[in-house]
Amino acid sequence: MNSLIRSVLLLALAAGSCLLSSAAMSEKNLAGVWVGTYSEDWPDRFPGPELGDYAGLPINDADRLRALSWSASLIALPEYQCRVHPSDYANSFADIRLWEERDPITEKLIALHLQHFAWQTRRTIWMDGREHPPEYAQHTSMGFSTGQWDGQVLTIHTTHLKEGWLRRNGAARSDKATVTEHFIRHGDILTWTVVVNDPIYLEEPFIRNRDYRYSVDNQVANYACDSVVEMVRAPGYIPHHLPGTNEDVKIFAETHGIPYKAAMGGAATMYPEYIKVIRSLPVPSPR
Amino acid sequence: MQSLSVSSFCKRGVLLALGILLASGSHAQQQDFSKVKIEALKVRDNIYMLVGSGGNITLQIGADGVLIVDTQYAELSDRILAKIRELSKGPIRYIIDTHHHADHTGGNAKLRAAGMTVSGGNVGGDIADAGAGAQIIAHENALLHMTAPPAAGQPAIPSAALPTLTYFTPKKDLWFNGEGIRIMYEPNAHTDGDSIVYFRQSDVISSGDVYVTNQYPFIDIANGGSIQGIIAAANNIIDLIIPVYGQDGGTLVIPGHGRLSDIGDVINYREMLTIIRDRIADMIRKGMTLEQVKAAKPTQDYDPRWGASSGFWTTTQFVEAVYKNLSTAQGK
Numbered sequence A: 001m002n003s004l005i006r007s008v009l010l011l012a013l014a015a016g017s018c019l020l021s022s023a024a025m026s027e028k029n030l031a032g033v034w035v036g037t038y039s040e041d042w043p044d045r046f047p048g049p050e051l052g053d054y055a056g057l058p059i060n061d062a063d064r065l066r067a068l069s070w071s072a073s074l075i076a077l078p079e080y081q082c083r084v085h086p087s088d089y090a091n092s093f094a095d096i097r098l099w100e101e102r103d104p105i106t107e108k109l110i111a112l113h114l115q116h117f118a119w120q121t122r123r124t125i126w127m128d129g130r131e132h133p134p135e136y137a138q139h140t141s142m143g144f145s146t147g148q149w150d151g152q153v154l155t156i157h158t159t160h161l162k163e164g165w166l167r168r169n170g171a172a173r174s175d176k177a178t179v180t181e182h183f184i185r186h187g188d189i190l191t192w193t194v195v196v197n198d199p200i201y202l203e204e205p206f207i208r209n210r211d212y213r214y215s216v217d218n219q220v221a222n223y224a225c226d227s228v229v230e231m232v233r234a235p236g237y238i239p240h241h242l243p244g245t246n247e248d249v250k251i252f253a254e255t256h257g258i259p260y261k262a263a264m265g266g267a268a269t270m271y272p273e274y275i276k277v278i279r280s281l282p283v284p285s286p287r
Numbered sequence B: 001m002q003s004l005s006v007s008s009f010c011k012r013g014v015l016l017a018l019g020i021l022l023a024s025g026s027h028a029q030q031q032d033f034s035k036v037k038i039e040a041l042k043v044r045d046n047i048y049m050l051v052g053s054g055g056n057i058t059l060q061i062g063a064d065g066v067l068i069v070d071t072q073y074a075e076l077s078d079r080i081l082a083k084i085r086e087l088s089k090g091p092i093r094y095i096i097d098t099h100h101h102a103d104h105t106g107g108n109a110k111l112r113a114a115g116m117t118v119s120g121g122n123v124g125g126d127i128a129d130a131g132a133g134a135q136i137i138a139h140e141n142a143l144l145h146m147t148a149p150p151a152a153g154q155p156a157i158p159s160a161a162l163p164t165l166t167y168f169t170p171k172k173d174l175w176f177n178g179e180g181i182r183i184m185y186e187p188n189a190h191t192d193g194d195s196i197v198y199f200r201q202s203d204v205i206s207s208g209d210v211y212v213t214n215q216y217p218f219i220d221i222a223n224g225g226s227i228q229g230i231i232a233a234a235n236n237i238i239d240l241i242i243p244v245y246g247q248d249g250g251t252l253v254i255p256g257h258g259r260l261s262d263i264g265d266v267i268n269y270r271e272m273l274t275i276i277r278d279r280i281a282d283m284i285r286k287g288m289t290l291e292q293v294k295a296a297k298p299t300q301d302y303d304p305r306w307g308a309s310s311g312f313w314t315t316t317q318f319v320e321a322v323y324k325n326l327s328t329a330q331g332k
Ligand SMILES: [Zn+2]
Pocket: B010, B099, B101, B104, B190, B209
């Protein structure tokens, strides 16, 4: 073939394929390993929250009583030891891996899969327009998720969650909650925003962000857990604090000189204006 | 909400001493079944959960035929039968009643009539109709409740709807469709005649009303139910379950009412009931009266999820039942 004609043809093909790929790929490619950055909420994410710190959580009175009744000894029970973090919480920990499942003929995106470092849990985000199952279907820790691209933002809707938690110190998130998530990629930075709507335990939606950096070198490590009997307990024993008897919950407020009321959370404590309220509240003597 | 209508059925069944089990007329006046659709959820290879109105039905199908756990309402039997026939053309051999309430046994007569029992030898010779209809298995106490004198003005339950094979021991085993099925008695739980059904190969438990996901469990004190028995049953179910990991997967549980569950759900249920039990027991120890206990709102944190302020089984009734249970010698 004449080299000039060949060059023209190649150019045309290249231009065509560019057009095609850009048309198909208004959606971003999220596949890869993303390493967590810990510029915010460090205590909440790795060391774990302090006892009695519910500040900034829009929990209602019912959830507050759940939290005040919670005893950390609960997670020493064998059946609680390897309980995984639910999908609206697990992203807080370390790295995640995202990968695509595409139709081999059409290259249409069927699903995105996400693996968390924490507990090595995997979840599927269906991108093929399927419906959510009926309410009587099984609920899981990861829930049932469907996603779609809003421009270049991946928006995920999750239902069918089992009961979970907003913070690892007793603030529960109910199994009636639905969750909306957004994955937003800016070059090598990925932002995850989660919005928890819980008609049972929240006064307002709870919103949380986490950031990740794209990694060329890292892999997500494995994570094993095996339950053991750490303490012999009577069968069926559930550790908890009877109402009004939990002294542990004062630890956070007294350690940091924060009014007890502010430490107990509620929607108002999420907003900057609450600082004015805090100034009017009595401060506990430091421990 | 569906749970409320389900509950109202449950209570009506109890209040009327099951007299209206097959009296379609009076049912239809109170409840419109016309819009109820029977839906099937595949649980495991040969196990389905049928959802309609009333208690969930468990279906096990295979080469031997069909086994049914609980039968919902008589009014729905034709639709239930049609759904079963979509999944299996085999004969209905066994019906297991987890307990006597009308929302779990109302369809007994019709579904039994659609089936057949394997019979022969001296049984077939001695009892002419031994092969007619499916076998209905229940704990002995469930049969006793169903044959108790009906409430004034209510018809007795026809014999065609009664269990044909009862047990009074801790368990009863059978082998059907290639797997062992263990029926286990849960004493004084939702009633005093509760069975849970464990499909060992399929790894599925059909719990009846000792485990529900839609509201606080109904403690039928008049028929021998107790909070301690319900908690014991939840613990027994948890003991039977082997999860895949943590609190996820593995053995699945079809509840009496509500959604298909795994161990995590049953653990949350057990945790909720144990904490409420402990709180009310502590209040009783402190000498608090029922009115004082109610005013102290011992279920406040669980009410938005499990409670009801109206309908048949309210939060107040639940607290009263727990208080009553724990105030008696057996409850302590
Ligand atoms: Zn019942």
